Amino acid sequence: MSAPVPLALDRVLELQRQFRFQWEPAQESFVLLYPEGMVKLQGSAGEIMKRIDGERSAERIVADLEATFPGVDLRDDVLQFLEVAHGKGWIRARTG
Amino acid sequence: MEKAGSAREPVSRPLWVNAEITYKCPLHCVFCYNPTDYSRYGPELSTEDWLRVFRQARELGAVQLGISGGEPLMRDDVETMVAESSRLGYYVNLITSGIGLTEKRIAAFKEGGLGQIQLSFQDSTREMNDFLSSTKTFELKSRVAKLIKQYDYPMVLNVVLHRMNIDHIQQILEMAEAMEVDHVELANTQYYSWAMINRDHLLPSREQLVRAEEVTNAFRARVGNRIKVYFVVPDYYANRPKKCMNGWGTTFLNVTSDGLALPCHEARMLPGLTFPNVREHDITWIWNESPGFNAYRGDAWMKEPCRSCPEKENDYGGCRCQAFMLTGDATNADPICDLSPHHGLVTSVVEKAQMPGKPVTAHPLVFRDDANSRRLSGAENKKEEV
Numbered sequence: 001m002s003a004p005v006p007l008a009l010d011r012v013l014e015l016q017r018q019f020r021f022q023w024e025p026a027q028e029s030f031v032l033l034y035p036e037g038m039v040k041l042q043g044s045a046g047e048i049m050k051r052i053d054g055e056r057s058a059e060r061i062v063a064d065l066e067a068t069f070p071g072v073d074l075r076d077d078v079l080q081f082l083e084v085a086h087g088k089g090w091i092r093a094r095t096g
Numbered sequence: 097m098e099k100a101g102s103a104r105e106p107v108s109r110p111l112w113v114n115a116e117i118t119y120k121c122p123l124h125c126v127f128c129y130n131p132t133d134y135s136r137y138g139p140e141l142s143t144e145d146w147l148r149v150f151r152q153a154r155e156l157g158a159v160q161l162g163i164s165g166g167e168p169l170m171r172d173d174v175e176t177m178v179a180e181s182s183r184l185g186y187y188v189n190l191i192t193s194g195i196g197l198t199e200k201r202i203a204a205f206k207e208g209g210l211g212q213i214q215l216s217f218q219d220s221t222r223e224m225n226d227f228l229s230s231t232k233t234f235e236l237k238s239r240v241a242k243l244i245k246q247y248d249y250p251m252v253l254n255v256v257l258h259r260m261n262i263d264h265i266q267q268i269l270e271m272a273e274a275m276e277v278d279h280v281e282l283a284n285t286q287y288y289s290w291a292m293i294n295r296d297h298l299l300p301s302r303e304q305l306v307r308a309e310e311v312t313n314a315f316r317a318r319v320g321n322r323i324k325v326y327f328v329v330p331d332y333y334a335n336r337p338k339k340c341m342n343g344w345g346t347t348f349l350n351v352t353s354d355g356l357a358l359p360c361h362e363a364r365m366l367p368g369l370t371f372p373n374v375r376e377h378d379i380t381w382i383w384n385e386s387p388g389f390n391a392y393r394g395d396a397w398m399k400e401p402c403r404s405c406p407e408k409e410n411d412y413g414g415c416r417c418q419a420f421m422l423t424g425d426a427t428n429a430d431p432i433c434d435l436s437p438h439h440g441l442v443t444s445v446v447e448k449a450q451m452p453g454k455p456v457t458a459h460p461l462v463f464r465d466d467a468n469s470r471r472l473s474g475a476e477n478k479k480e481e482v
Contacts, residue, residue: 001418017248017250018211018212018250018278020187020211022155022185024159024185025157026109026156026157027157031159033159033187033211034187035187035189035211035212035214035250035252035279036112036160036189036212037160038111038159038160038187061229063396089321
């Protein structure tokens with residue numbers, strides 16, 4: 001049901017319309033809210049999702065993260081997470 | 097899981113707030129779970145009261161808000177509630193019959209940040225919808241569904257199933273598909289409040305239920321991920337109780353139109369408990385300290401067979417209100433459980449429902465309306481007198 005689904009690296013990514021992403025002090029975590037539910041996004045998952053803003057592509061997100069956390073090769077992990085998030089229907093490539 | 101010496105397990109935070117902002121409703125559904133004596137409750141909370149409740153619950157960690165009723169759109173301040181609660185960081189769900197959902201309001205809710213709309217339908221046919229809700233609303237609801245799509249909201253279609261409409265499930269699912277909804281909730285009636293009074297009319301036969309599940313599964317296989325379908329089995333056909341509200345006082349906070357804070361929709365019926373009013377107490381005290389919310393936390397209150405049951409963590413003994421309604425004692429095991437000595441109270445009702453044709457009942461269907469509510473308020477101590 002939520003196998004990873006590949007994403008084009010140069011397409012701008014955005015949240016699917018039914019999700020709301022925010023920092024949740026009570027959970028000490030980033031969360032993704034959707035109708036009647038919540039997913040906690042800890043650590044790197046939160047850092048990646050924070051950058052899904054309707055302006056950045058997967059390529060840009062990798063570059064941003066590598067600039068924020070220098071010296072670590074994050075590329076494969078980030079792309080893998082994005083494909084999982086895409087497969088779960090959290091994010092989509094923007095049209096137009 | 098108990099730690100030696102700990103008086104009480106730490107209290108979790110509420111995640112879901114359900115605001116029953118009014119008990120006014122243009123519909124008169126025979127399975128409504130609003131309290132039958134709603135007509136005698138005091139005045140509704142003001143806008144300021146509600147915004148304070150939302151703010152305090154949010155500070156405690158609540159993330160989901162249901163704006164519900166009655167029909168919430170009977171109030172003209174829902175726009176303010178949506179905008180303010182969304183700004184506070186809630187995912188806001190509007191739970192509506194669709195009556196009163198004009199284009200102007202739907203646009204204002206969008207602007208305010210409303211997350212999702214849950215639209216109820218009583219059936220897929222005009223005749224049954226209008227009969228079961230005792231109104232003429234089918235065409236109106238269909239128009240509202242189009243409007244919800246037009247404004248690109250995620251939409252849940254909620255259909256309460258029972259003996260009189262469950263055989264229409266194929267048409268109900270086709271209607272949902274035509275409406276392009278995201279989710280369908282096929283919620284079999286649970287027997288509380290008005291539905292309890294009408295139980296003999298509403299409980300489907302096992303054969304009806306099995307067929308409905310088959311049709312639902314075939315539909316799921318055809319539409320795949322396009323539409324998510326939830327099928328809620330009626331408690332009466334289970335042999336273990338549900339983990340009601342995910343556990344008393346663990347997740348869910350219900351606030352009634354007159355300000356009572358409850359751990360579930362129905363808890364007001366339980367004798368011997370006093371629940372706090374949000375006009376007098378703040379949500380942190382209500383949630384953490386009030387005797388009502390602590391009454392059935394953990395397992396110290398349990399009796400046998402729950403107390404020593406290896407499955408008690410799975411369901412916490414089921415629903416306190418169902419235990420009270422059926423056995424007269426809220427600390428008994430929910431008699432849905434076949435380990436309960438009172439399970440026969442459920443099976444006898446289920447057996448009656450297997451008889452073909454129209455059920456034999458003590459009284460005609462009782463519609464939820466003010467006159468019936470006033471009558472039932474008067475009869476509150478005389479059980480099931482209608």
